[in-house]
Amino acid sequence: MPTLRSAGTSAAAPRxxxxxxxxxxxxxxxxxxxxxxxxxxxxxRLHAVGTEILDxxxxxLSVLPALGGTWRLATTTADVPPHLLEMLIAAEDRRxxxxxxxxxxxxxxxxxxxxRTGRVVSGGSTLTMQAARLLEPRPRxxxxxxxEILRALQLEARFSxxxxxxxxxxxxxxxxxxEGVRAGALAWxxxxxxxxxxxxxxxxxxxxRRPETLRPDRHPAAARxxxxxxxxxxxxxxxxxxxxAAAAPVPRARRPMPRWAPHLVRELARGAExxxxxxxxxxxxxxxxxxxxxAALRDLPDRASLALVVAELRGREMRALVGGEFGAAGRAGSxxxxxxxxxxxxxxxxxxYALAFEAGLAAPETLLADLxxxxxxxxxxxxxxxxxxxxxxxxxxxxxxxxxxxxLLAELGPFRFAAALKLAGSPPRLPPGxxxxxxxxxxxxxxxxxxMAALYAALGDGxxxxxxxxxxxxxxxxxxxxxxxxxxxxTAVLVQPFPAGGPGGIAWKTGTSWGGRDAxxxxxxxxxxxxxxxxxxxxxxxxxxxxARTALPILARVFERLPAAxxxxxxxxxxxxxxxxxxxxxxxxFPPPGAxxxxxxxxxxxxxxxxxxxxxxxxxxxxxxxxxSRREAAWTPPGPGFYRVTVLDAAGAAARAEVxxx
Numbered sequence: 119m120p121t122l123r124s125a126g127t128s129a130a131a132p133r134x135x136x137x138x139x140x141x142x143x144x145x146x147x148x149x150x151x152x153x154x155x156x157x158x159x160x161x162x163r164l165h166a167v168g169t170e171i172l173d174x175x176x177x178x179l180s181v182l183p184a185l186g187g188t189w190r191l192a193t194t195t196a197d198v199p200p201h202l203l204e205m206l207i208a209a210e211d212r213r214x215x216x217x218x219x220x221x222x223x224x225x226x227x228x229x230x231x232x233x234r235t236g237r238v239v240s241g242g243s244t245l246t247m248q249a250a251r252l253l254e255p256r257p258r259x260x261x262x263x264x265x266e267i268l269r270a271l272q273l274e275a276r277f278s279x280x281x282x283x284x285x286x287x288x289x290x291x292x293x294x295x296x297e298g299v300r301a302g303a304l305a306w307x308x309x310x311x312x313x314x315x316x317x318x319x320x321x322x323x324x325x326x327r328r329p330e331t332l333r334p335d336r337h338p339a340a341a342r343x344x345x346x347x348x349x350x351x352x353x354x355x356x357x358x359x360x361x362x363a364a365a366a367p368v369p370r371a372r373r374p375m376p377r378w379a380p381h382l383v384r385e386l387a388r389g390a391e392x393x394x395x396x397x398x399x400x401x402x403x404x405x406x407x408x409x410x411x412x413a414a415l416r417d418l419p420d421r422a423s424l425a426l427v428v429a430e431l432r433g434r435e436m437r438a439l440v441g442g443e444f445g446a447a448g449r450a451g452s453x454x455x456x457x458x459x460x461x462x463x464x465x466x467x468x469x470x471y472a473l474a475f476e477a478g479l480a481a482p483e484t485l486l487a488d489l490x491x492x493x494x495x496x497x498x499x500x501x502x503x504x505x506x507x508x509x510x511x512x513x514x515x516x517x518x519x520x521x522x523x524x525x526l527l528a529e530l531g532p533f534r535f536a537a538a539l540k541l542a543g544s545p546p547r548l549p550p551g552x553x554x555x556x557x558x559x560x561x562x563x564x565x566x567x568x569x570m571a572a573l574y575a576a577l578g579d580g581x582x583x584x585x586x587x588x589x590x591x592x593x594x595x596x597x598x599x600x601x602x603x604x605x606x607x608x609t610a611v612l613v614q615p616f617p618a619g620g621p622g623g624i625a626w627k628t629g630t631s632w633g634g635r636d637a638x639x640x641x642x643x644x645x646x647x648x649x650x651x652x653x654x655x656x657x658x659x660x661x662x663x664x665x666a667r668t669a670l671p672i673l674a675r676v677f678e679r680l681p682a683a684x685x686x687x688x689x690x691x692x693x694x695x696x697x698x699x700x701x702x703x704x705x706x707x708f709p710p711p712g713a714x715x716x717x718x719x720x721x722x723x724x725x726x727x728x729x730x731x732x733x734x735x736x737x738x739x740x741x742x743x744x745x746x747s748r749r750e751a752a753w754t755p756p757g758p759g760f761y762r763v764t765v766l767d768a769a770g771a772a773a774r775a776e777v778x779x780x
Contacts, residue, residue: 159272160254164285167192168301169387170394171379173401174435174590178310178376180383181301189301189375192394193287195280198299198311202319203283209323209348211245214283219246219274220267246270246282252289290326293333294372306334308373320348321368334368341368378404381441381454382588396590398435403428406679407438414652414672415443422660424652424669425455427571427586428676431647433593434575434584442655450655456567459547460651463561464501464518465629465638465665466539468608469573469600470559471515472581473538474526476604478705478727479749482512482611485730486522487747496556498524501630512611518628520560527559529749535559542583542599543572561629570640571649578625578642581605609642617666620674628665635659639669641677648676704729706765706773713777715755725750729767736764755779 167190169182184190195203207214213221221244243251243266250269256262273282292302302322303311314322324344325332334341345368377383379399386395411426418424423446428438441454474480488506490497498520500506506519514522527535532554536546546554547564555562565573568586576583581600584593600608612625626641637652637660650669654660660668708725709715715722724735724742732746737753738761744751755761757779764774 171383172396173399177401179378188295190297191300193300194284205323214245219270249285291329293329305372306369321345324348380444382439400437404438410675411440423449425567427649429586429647435587459564460636461631463629463631466561472600472604472608475607476601480511484511488519488521523559541597542576544569567649567651574640575647577605616674621677630664633659634663637663637665637668639673704767704771704773706775709777711775715779721752726765730769734766
């Protein structure tokens with residue numbers, strides 16, 4: 119029996135020890151988990167990155183630094199070329215893909231080398247440990263190394279290997295206030311990290327080892343030696359000996375960070391710190407627009423500035439935007455002048471004529487009288503104080519004559535015109551409490567360059583109105599602002615050569631506000647709409663400035679830099695004139711055929727559209743008094759009965775309607 123008890127006791131002891139070991143392991147694991155949750159890795163530096171604005175193809179338009187002025191951009195393994203990642207792993211951590219965050223072999227080798235030589239020969243830090251150190255920089259001590267080991271284990275439990283590599287790629291010091299491979303690529307080579315060649319990638323892998331003593335702008339010889347050593351000894355198989363011999367010299371100076379479209383960048387980045395923001399701009403076109411604007415600004419007097427926009431016609435997406443000379447205090451460079459509310463002058467007239475074509479009040483070949491005329495207390499004049507006499511509607515629009523425009527608006531009604539402008543994306547800004555009135559025909563309202571571009575986009579895209587977009591996303595629903603044929607007729611009238619030469623097939627119009635305060639030039643082809651504004655931001659006059667003299671040459675230069683558009687896509691004059699016949703047909707708009715007018719109708723306003731003025735109204739063959747320039751007449755029925763209302767135009771055309779008065 120004692121023997122049996124002794125055997126049972128000896129058999130139970132190992133089981134108790136194993137249970138104790140498992141319990142201890144469980145408590146240890148629980149303790150590690152609790153400590154991990156109580157003291158997680160600090161990722162604040164990883165998230166404190168700059169803001170990047172991208173163009174429509176994902177190219178970098180502009181970058182803004184992180185808080186504190188450090189150039190640090192979020193970087194993933196997808197942002198760098200494969201050979202850079204291969205070099206990094208080959209040089210810093212060959213077993214990166216296999217170890218759990220700590221490499222015992224590398225640590226043992228480093229400890230042995232230190233014991234033999236009395237100095238650090240190799241650090242033994244894995245990429246994960248380096249990532250931990252970059253997240254939480256500490257002095258190089260044994261205590262810090264122990265913390266890095268623990269943090270590395272935490273990172274491995276939380277992130278994939280590519281995500282850990284991304285921490286290094288984002289935070290690795292690149293000299294001065296540069297951190298991360300993407301910031302380093304832009305500052306040292308002026309190109310995205312994805313386009314780095316092997317020699318450039320080798321330099322960026324080498325610099326973080328001694329970021330201040332390997333800065334190529336201050337220590338070019340040391341930087342080149344480190345790069346070449348990286349290529350020759352650490353990245354075997356990534357680059358061949360011939361490539362090493364042909365490697366370019368290291369850069370001797372930092373390049374400026376991308377800073378295109380600064381006004382728009384500030385607008386988009388507001389409240390979106392630390393993100394990549396997509397825009398609809400096109401980087402090559404933005405560069406061209408800024409070059410054109412810079413050249414034009416050199417010829418402008420002090421305190422004068424300009425703004426310029428280019429938008430894609432069908433998608434209503436902005437492709438280039440220049441808000442002024444950014445940073446130039448004398449030119450109010452902090453203001454985005456594409457958003458400044460200014461008077462459009464005659465640049466607004468095409469919308470008025472499109473509405474007149476739609477209403478049948480005129481057609482391009484209709485003759486108008488450009489003669490002195492008063493509209494109540496309002497007596498407008500032409501820009502040159504002269505009068506053209508009898509002139510076609512098309513020529514009146516192209517020559518920006520004021521009297522015909524005001525006469526058309528008097529027939530259309532200012533409220534109707536204001537409503538159409540709002541639908542087209544350019545709502546009139548009027549003084550508080552003011553209603554639309556006849557000066558609207560001459561640009562008597564406030565608008566912005568962006569809104570004017572939206573208006574011209576509507577004229578060039580079938581009369582459909584929509585705001586211009588700055589960021590990708592669902593397109594805004596189109597609003598019918600003008601009848602499509604009327605919009606096409608208007609753009610056809612405006613297709614004309616540039617006075618000083620330039621590309622053909624462009625529909626354009628200029629405008630000058632009262633006192634020469636604003637000079638405008640708006641244009642469109644089959645793909646793009648372009649707008650240019652020149653003036654003084656403070657609203658004071660710019661002597662000698664007109665849309666034709668000051669803004670139009672800039673517009674022509676922009677169209678010269680645009681991709682060639684199929685000119686036949688814009689309505690040509692012959693086609694448009696054929697369509698004008700339908701709009702110009704004489705017709706009686708009131709009363710309609712068969713109308714029944716109630717007893718005691720009093721005065722009835724007879725109205726007509728189309729035809730060639732002067733018009734003659736008749737009731738049962740008897741003329742009704744009317745002014746020759748108007749398309750309406752007041753008639754008082756003598757009593758109940760049936761009447762025939764007829765209207766005749768100057769060409770002999772007639773329109774009739776039988777009506778009954780009860």
